[in-house]
Amino acid sequence: xxxxxxxxxQRHPALAHDAASGExxxxxxxxxxxxxxxxxxxxxxxASLAPIGTETALLTAADGxxxxxxxxxxxxxIAREYVLTWIDWSTPRRREVFAARRTSSGAAxxxxxxxxxxxxxxxxxxxxxAGDPATNHxxxxxxxxxxxxxxxxxxxxxx
Amino acid sequence: MLPAGAAISVDASGVGxxxxxxxxxxxxxxxxxxxxxxxxxxxxETVRYGRIGVEAGAP
Numbered sequence: 001x002x003x004x005x006x007x008x009x010q011r012h013p014a015l016a017h018d019a020a021s022g023e024x025x026x027x028x029x030x031x032x033x034x035x036x037x038x039x040x041x042x043x044x045x046x047a048s049l050a051p052i053g054t055e056t057a058l059l060t061a062a063d064g065x066x067x068x069x070x071x072x073x074x075x076x077x078i079a080r081e082y083v084l085t086w087i088d089w090s091t092p093r094r095r096e097v098f099a100a101r102r103t104s105s106g107a108a109x110x111x112x113x114x115x116x117x118x119x120x121x122x123x124x125x126x127x128x129x130a131g132d133p134a135t136n137h138x139x140x141x142x143x144x145x146x147x148x149x150x151x152x153x154x155x156x157x158x159x
Numbered sequence: 160m161l162p163a164g165a166a167i168s169v170d171a172s173g174v175g176x177x178x179x180x181x182x183x184x185x186x187x188x189x190x191x192x193x194x195x196x197x198x199x200x201x202x203x204e205t206v207r208y209g210r211i212g213v214e215a216g217a218p
Contacts, residue, residue: 006205009203009204010197010203010204010205010206011181011204011206012181012197013181013183013196013197013206013208014183014195015183015184015193015194015195015208016185017185017187017188017193019188022187022189024187024193026193026195026206026208028195028206045193045208047187047188049193049208049210
């Protein structure tokens with residue numbers, strides 16, 4: 001078992017696997033940046049789970065300085081891209097669900113986008129891909145003020 | 160139906176009585192599963208990860 005390198009707190013890992021390349025993407029929330037707060041990091045892993053490249057921040061300062069945590073990630077084998085979702089604290093007094101897309105090699109596809117925004121306390125976002133090439137849908141589920149909500153993502157974006 | 164089997168430790172190599180939480184799994188195309196979790200074996204909480212095999216006797 002390997003240990004990631006930093007002296008900051010790292011929590012809430014999530015994994016997704018690309019069967020075609022054999023790679024796995026590991027995501028987690030990380031307190032290493034005192035300015036940006038709790039941020040999401042990702043690490044590509046080879047088929048033998050060896051690191052490919054270095055740990056990289058999922059977002060930049062342009063995406064806001066609020067905390068992001070509890071990431072979840074899924075690999076869309078049809079579009080060949082990862083979709084990550086998390087709880088975002090960028091807007092004061094709100095916990096919103098955001099998502100972002102990454103290519104199979106980890107490159108950004110656009111910036112973060114809101115899946116469930118506005119007033120509300122959201123937690124526990126989960127995501128899965130249906131695997132149906134006809135629709136290419138992913139389903140996103142989260143808890144909001146004690147109720148469960150869902151939203152379909154079409155090729156990574158909310159419908 | 161999968162056999163139930165017995166609960167076994169995934170990682171017995173931690174330091175002291177570290178607390179391991181937030182496990183995550185992903186099925187690997189080469190066989191087995193990638194596993195990751197939060198571990199407070201050090202002075203701070205870290206993410207550790209590895210592979211769990213499904214063959215007999217795998218760690």
